[in-house]
Amino acid sequence: MSPSLIRIFRNFFPSFVGGLRDKSVIHCLKRNTLVRSYYQLLSRSGNSLPSLESRTSSSLPKKTPTFLLLQSLTTMGDSQAEERKKEIEARKAELKKRLTPLQYHVTQEKGTERAYTGKYYKTTDAGVYSCIVCEEPLFSSETKFDSGCGWPAFNEVLAEGKVKLLKDTSNVGANLLLLIANPGMIRTEVQCARCDAHLGHVFNDGPPPKRKRFCINSASLAFHPFEEETAKS
Secondary structure (H helix, E strand, C coil): CCHHHHHHHHHHCHHHHCCCCHHHHHHHCCCCHHHHHHHHHHHHCCCCCCCCCCCCHHHCCCCCCHHHHHHHHHHHHHHHHHHHHHHHHHHHHHHHHHCCHHHHHHHHHCCCCCCCCCCCCCCCCCEEEEECCCCCEEEEHHHEECCCCCCCEECCCCCCCCEEEEEECCCCCCCHHHHHHCHHHCEEEEEECCCCCEEEEEECCCCCCCCCEEEECHHHEEEEEHHHHHHHC
16 A cells, blocks of 8 residues: 555545554555545546645645545445445346256355255266356365265365365354354355355364365256366367
């Protein structure tokens, strides 16, 4: 973050940022577009403004209508929120068209398919399992094993960084006493690292040597037999 932007913000907002440290101001200015938007707004109103690259506070306007900055920040915030909302809605619509209701429920709403009903629960063919949403290769048939849990199980990911692990307390809800009394109820969620799709959960009761059991929903996966992969290459 440019030091000049911090000075600009402090000069424009003395009453707001007077007691804030530079790190807090930097947090407010993570997007330089907010400052640039304000500059454009003041330029249209006839104010004489210094360059954003100015490194001295002496060249900054002595009197600046703070309400205009507040109005600009609020308007831009609302605009960005609206654009983000439209992007999310468009992606939801696209995924609902491309995925089955179950696939959407599992990957986007963190749902779980019923045990022993998944398409790949008993699959033993050689191949690669990829994310149903973004097609990122995630698991190999070589690490798949019959855990008896009712869902496809793997003892390892295809490669490091393919998935990300998050703490999941959804089965406890807001019951903190239950969580304290039963810390084992905190599960570890498995998500696709590329698109954040929910895949399932990982447990520490798998086969040696790593003792991992990636319990994954079939609805979150697409299977590609090695014959198919060879033909593509």
